[in-house]
Amino acid sequence: MVYAGHISHVVWFKPPWCEQIQDKEIQFYVGKCNTTGCIRTTCKENYFVSETLYCPEEKLENKKKVKLTVLKIVPNRWELSCNDREPASSAKQGIKVDIEIGTSLSTENDTCTSDQSENCDKIRCDDDNSSQHTKRLCTEELMKNSNSFSNNDIITTSKNLNKQLEILHKSFCDKHFILDIDLDFFSTQNPFKVMYSDKIYGMLKDLYRFDKPKNLSDEEISKCTTGRQKQLSELKAVFYNIHQDRHAEIDHPSKELILILRDALFDKEESPDFQLLHDAGCTCDDTELPHHVSSEGQITLLVSAVQETISHFHKPVMITMARSSITDEYCPPAQVESIQEQTIEMLQDLYLEINVINDYDNEDENVSKS
Known part of the structure; x- marks a missing residue:
């Protein structure tokens, strides 16, 4: 508007x-x-x-x-x-x-x-x-x-x-x-605190952690935005692959944490909603959802x-x-x-x-x- x-x-x-x-x-x-x-x-x-x-x-x-x-x-x-x-x-x-x-x-x-x-x-x-x-x-x-x-x-x-x-x-x-x-x-x-256990929600916060810009210069903010976009895109791709194939190869710096999270989700339900999981992760920045x-x-x-x-x-x-x-x-x-x-x-x-x-x-x- x-x-x-x-x-x-x-x-x-x-x-x-x-x-x-x-x-x-x-x-x-x-x-x-x-x-x-x-x-x-x-x-x-x-x-x-x-x-x-x-x-x-x-x-x-x-x-x-x-x-x-x-x-x-x-x-x-x-x-x-x-x-x-x-x-x-x-x-x-x-x-x-x-x-x-x-x-x-x-x-x-x-x-x-x-x-x-x-x-x-x-x-x-x-x-x-x-x-x-x-x-x-x-x-x-x-x-x-x-x-x-x-x-x-x-x-x-x-x-x-x-x-x-x-x-x-x-x-x-x-x-x-x-x-x-x-x-x-x-x-x-x-709703994600209600939907997920403290363990799963805690892992999400670690994966999607937002590193704040060091200062408010245009250069630093642009650099931070680009890095955040890369972070979210890579995580989205990883969870999409897991949605397609539970045993898909994971190429990510936080591979071990993602594997623990994946297993915890499949232990909880047969077909986890990984799009919803990514949406929940995107809300984890420098503050939690109220x-x-x-x-x-x-x-x-x-x-x-x-x-x-x-x-x-x-x-x-x-x-x-x-x-x-x-x-x-x-x-x-x-x-x-x-x-x-x-x-x-x-x-x-x-x-x-x-x-x-x-x-x-x-x-x-x-x-x-x-």
């Missing part, structure tokens, strides 16, 4: 446990690589480099500039909700969102209108006892606290509001934007925090939602229906009227809303 010219600013709100990209604001280009013909980016974050998506600016055609803002959403009382689940220190940074409803609730008129700009940007939310002390902003509470509440108002809670939200609000004030919600924001599962299966109380806290956060922006032109549960299971399948129901209820409370369009089946779990 950036390459097509539709999106110029992406705001990624991430859950407390997510560490792939640190909180920051960066600008880079997206364009077509004149060597491969593939869409690539000049972003030097390891998240993109490890996926071999980096390309120097001079090799990009039809390049478009994009701003990426990354912010962690941490609900108040989150550390208490974690207790024995995670170290409290893991959630100390980020925007602390006050979700208590009371006298601090106020409204201010939003003078922006949807036709003030043709630009369309994107805001993204992508992963006990606390629930009884928590409740969402709902229409009745809003109406009770404001006689002039309407869809054009911005609901603000002055307490604990991070300055960054105010800056973002001003940035998006005269722009159309899309709100994209992935349900794995509220509860995240690393894995935090939330409690019901934590999900309630996060839904409320998301509502409080997005209430500081005017109404989006479209809301898209991905269940992320059938094909990849990043959102735990046992929780996805409840999370979806709570999220839709939260959006209805916030925007009063929304038209919900379900666009998914066993093959396609995306839900889109307009």
Whole structure:
């Protein structure tokens, strides 16, 4: 969408446990690589480099500039909700969102209108006892606290509001934007940790280990990207050969480890899915896939925090939602229906009227809303 010219600013709100990209604001280009013909980016974050998506600016055609803002959403009382689940220190940074409803609730008129700009940007939310002390902003509470509440108002809670939200609000004030919600924001599962034993997953991490670039020079990043591409291509070829013939000759520096992994897989099942194994390996870079299966109380806290956060922006032109549960299971399948129901209820409370369009089946779990 950036390459097509539709999106110029992406705001990624991430859950407390997510560490792939640190909180920051960066600008880079997206364009077509004149060597491969593939869409690539000049972003030097390891998240993109490890996926071999980096390309120097001079090799990009039809390049478009994009701003990426990354912010962690941490609900108040989150550390208490974690207790024995995670170290409290893991959630100390980020925007602390006050979700208590009371006298601090106020409204201010939003003078922006949807036709003030043709630009369309994107805001993204992508992963006990606390629930009884928590409740969402709902229409009745809003109406009770404001006689002039309407869809054009911005609901603000002055307490604990991070300055960054105010800056973002001003940035998006005269722009159309899309709100994209992935349900794995509220509860995240690393499906490969569930699918494979610790032994097999550990071997995968060793085989697919990503050696970070020594510095951020174009030369070093390009060298790292080329090396990573070679590493992934060779491993893919090896596992393809094993898929064709269990006893295929293995020509690889890590041959001994691959043989141990192969035998462990065949001991586990008769016909292992080596394409899936390679896909799992490709996620092993300098950070693991996030894995935090939330409690019901934590999900309630996060839904409320998301509502409080997005209430500081005017109404989006479209809301898209991905269940992320059938094909990849990043959102735990046992929780996805409840999370979806709570999220839709939260959006209805916030925007009063929304038209919900379900666009998914066993093959396609995306839900889109307009």
